[in-house]
Amino acid sequence: MRVKIQTKEKMNEEIAQLFIDTVNENPNCVLGLATGSSPLGVYSKLIEAYNDGKVSFKDVRTFNLDEYVGLSEDHEQSYRYFMNHNLFDHIDIAKENTHVPCGNVESEEGLDSYDNLIDEAGGIDLQILGIGSDGHIAFNEPGTSFDSLTHIAELAQSTINDNSRFFESIDQVPTKAVTMGLASIMKAKKIVLIATGESKADAVKGLLMGLITEKVPCSILRKHPDVTIYVDRDAYSKIK
Ligand code: GLP
Numbered sequence: 241m242r243v244k245i246q247t248k249e250k251m252n253e254e255i256a257q258l259f260i261d262t263v264n265e266n267p268n269c270v271l272g273l274a275t276g277s278s279p280l281g282v283y284s285k286l287i288e289a290y291n292d293g294k295v296s297f298k299d300v301r302t303f304n305l306d307e308y309v310g311l312s313e314d315h316e317q318s319y320r321y322f323m324n325h326n327l328f329d330h331i332d333i334a335k336e337n338t339h340v341p342c343g344n345v346e347s348e349e350g351l352d353s354y355d356n357l358i359d360e361a362g363g364i365d366l367q368i369l370g371i372g373s374d375g376h377i378a379f380n381e382p383g384t385s386f387d388s389l390t391h392i393a394e395l396a397q398s399t400i401n402d403n404s405r406f407f408e409s410i411d412q413v414p415t416k417a418v419t420m421g422l423a424s425i426m427k428a429k430k431i432v433l434i435a436t437g438e439s440k441a442d443a444v445k446g447l448l449m450g451l452i453t454e455k456v457p458c459s460i461l462r463k464h465p466d467v468t469i470y471v472d473r474d475a476y477s478k479i480k
Pocket of ligand 1: 274275276277278279305306369370371372373377378379399403
């Protein structure tokens, strides 16, 4: 695991360049994408590079990590809406090549078809991740099995609190989500994770130090052969 302590601007540039190089080397590569504020700077740089003619996404396939249960695709806080508005609508990707788990589900039956779809596409070449303040990745909360595939997750109260900033009131935040599992994420060939700000300092400590345990979902990344963690000084502040 590599750790890079950088400014937000520098990490956005470096990660965006990694995405651009991955796509230019293999125009029909498979990208693993995330929502939240962490990847937004990278997505704007990808849009900029597309507008400057430095990259085309026309044959790229993408898979997103997660989606809230119960929000329709056109709900402003759904992750499909987020991806369309913050990336897909501004580049030349074919919408049918973009995948976001369907949040309109009542049971877990058939959710593993999302993992099968990723496998059939050849697996994820490059996965971007953010991190929750409680150490979750995607929506895999503390206690999630390291063997988990795509499933329905109950959101931790701290995650509901964190994400309430995007909703009018806390009771509008969904309490469940469909999420790729930890085993699904670990299959990606290359992973980059962004953590910035003091609110991520405890999660970064759990990620880089201490036990590899299901109590700290992100700690599983230490077992992956190709992960780079991008942190700013504030997120790194609890590492001595
Ligand atoms: C949500 C998402 C995660 C994301 C996390 C952190 O819970 N499911 O994928 O990493 O929020 O979000 P942010 O980047 O806004 O801090």
